[in-house]
Amino acid sequence: MNRAEPLILGIETSCDETGVGIVRGTTLLANIIASSMDEHARYGGVVPEVAARAHLEALGPTIRAALAEASVTLDDIDAVAVTSGPGLAGALMVGVGAAKALALSLDVPIYAVNHLVGHVGADLLDTAAPLETPTVALLVSGGHTSLLLVRDLVSDVELLGETIDDAAGEAFDKVARLLGLPYPGGPEIDRAAVGGDPKAIRFPRGLTQPKDQAAHRYDFSFSGLKTAVARWVEQREAAGEPVPLADVAASFREAVVDVLVTKAIAACTDLGVPRLLLGGGVVANARLREVARERTDAAGIDLRVPPLSLCTDNGAMIAALASQLVMAGHPPSGLGFGADSTLPATEIRVA
């Protein structure tokens, strides 16, 4: 195998995106995503069985499209990489089954890797400035909200905190629904917030009270915020007053963004790590990027945001992480790994 610049095909099926990426070393050759998001829209959230069915249908065509995009053939591939977890078990299993068989059919090694660490690996692709470590990583999507301390991408990652209830993206979806907006909620809330006053309503910031600092300094909670928005809207309606949609949307979004950025910067400051990396689909939210930029600048923290196409769940990030593992001389995974819906962030590569 080419260990200096390995050609890796990465498969990601942890949630509702079927992602296949191909990278050579740190060069991105293909990043193809088939999303089943439209099928979930009418349920207001990701339905695991619908996602798993869609993965099975999409995987073959997505692999073919990635090979075509990268202008390589399967015979060129040095190793196959796949997300082992965390994620939806039934969805992950489609990717795991396919990746094992693909690796065996090509007689190449397989690397089973961690989805969350993969989000950090995405930042290594096609960039002039290599990822510096240690770095704090804030990963926010419809499926997860996690704060990681990455001392070394392939050998030392620690979970600082994560959501104890809803993921941030899920909070956007739920609040959008109660405001009568369609799924997915992120872009809809953004649209509704245009012209709204983010300070109009002071919605609660979960787990930011002094009493929370001991047990949950870096954890997140968004279910109380969702309830607060619901109650505020109900009270308005009960009083026969109009609901100022723009103000509610802007104030809700501000509460989410404020908590995310405040905790990420606290982690950087507490740990003496002057670097913050963003990842996950919620990075598409312009207000999150804007507030993160302002506050990291003010705190002297270097902010890195990979291109959006690499922030949402994708196979290229999985390939990128495996490529780093190969280049660092780590052995491949055995064939016996499974789908681990709660794979801890410390487990970067599943043995």
Place this chain on the structure above:
Amino acid sequence: MLLAIDTSTGTSVAVVDRDGASGELRCLAETGTDDTMRHAEVIGDFIREALAGAGIDRDRLSGVAAGMGPGPFTGLRVGIAAAHAFALGIDRPFVPVVSHDAIAWSRYRAGETRSLQVVTDARRREFAVSEYDGLDDDGLPVRVLGPGLAPRDEVPVARGIRFDATIVSAGAIGMLAELAFAAGRLPLAADAPLYLRAPDVTPSAGKRVLQ
């Protein structure tokens, strides 16, 4: 020569061959487990063991056959996904087979002569049921009904005998595919899992590491 995979019950992987001259069907290697919870874990090792057991190189395979169910969805998909990917990797056709057909074919091949009702677990207090009327001139099982779902205590009375299966042999899946190929009867089934049931639509609670 075919690689065959079925995960509609446990996990079964086989390598089969049909002698072009004599028409004799042979199962060169078969490995499996009736464990219905570990399809994703065991599929890789089983494929490797089946190929090693058959003592052949993957280049000699002319296709990959897969049992399309019916069966519990999560496990069923693992085998189908693996078969698809292996076929893609060796650039050979994917051959879908109805898993119940393989069960019926095995019974008839073992000497059964009566009509046969094949019954497998479909979870949710239901069974998946198919009815067969022997083998046709090509040696393929004649399915006259199903596969369909029935509540466990409302399975129609079998016209011949009822056979409750807990294991589907990938060897039988592969040999059926070989027979069908030789008889020019492919495709035997559509390239879609036999779910027989619309998806359950409870949205997920999301991905979480701690709880």
